[in-house]
Amino acid sequence: DGGITQSPKYLFRKEGQNVTLSCEQNLNHDAMYWYRQDPGQGLRLIYYSQIVNDFQKGDIAEGYSVSREKKESFPLTVTSAQKNPTAFYLCASSIGGLAAHTGELFFGEGSRLTVL
Amino acid sequence: GENVEQHPSTLSVQEGDSAVIKCTYSDSASNYFPWYKQELGKRPQLIIDIRSNVGEKKDQRIAVTLNKTAKHFSLHITETQPEDSAVYFCAAKDSNYQLIWGAGTKLIIKP
Secondary structure: OOEEEEOOOOOOOOOOOOEEEEEEEOOOOOOOEEEEOOOOOOOOOEEEEEEOOOEOOOOOOOEEEEEEEOOEEEEEOOOOOOOOOEEEEEEEEEEOOOOOOOOEEEEEEEEEEEEO | OOOOOEHHHEEEOOOOOOOEEEEEOOOOOOEEEEOOOOOOOOOOEEEEEOOOOOOEEEEEEEEEEEEOOEEEEEEEEEEOHHHEEEEEEEEEOOOOOEEOOOEEEEEEEEE
């Protein structure tokens, strides 16, 4: 079954702890993205990667880090430097990069992070 | 940079009636405008999109219109059904190829 898998679905963290959210895709897509979704706001881009071993900051990258060692995987680490990490995090992928003619994003089911 | 505003934030319509959601954008170079639907507890999914060289696009009960001069685009859903209840997001791809998202519209279909 092709798609994007995010884990865990729910995660609780104490203040001061780092936490890593997993995102795996078997769609053979080149580009992957991490978005943050807060109530009453649109999706905001945290990081994106268009090819392996390369990634770029989005609008709200502070306090987050990523890696792209494999095409299939794009984990997101929420560090203790992120001041307000409680949110719903969505991973996505697309066939081409940002400038691709077809811009459809395929999303995972999301990870809800709560900081206690 | 690009700014996308979406209205209304909540829309309640009677089953069978039409629903219209509107978005405005600021970057005149934006050339791609998708609409995503997110059902409760599920992932967003693309339902329709339009490119800047087209004024209208239809797919069964949904349609999107684009007015480049006024810099706004709208989602139209006709003959609404209970399964249309969801949050709908518009977006615009700006001159830096970034997708900028609206804040979302919660559509409620009343039986």
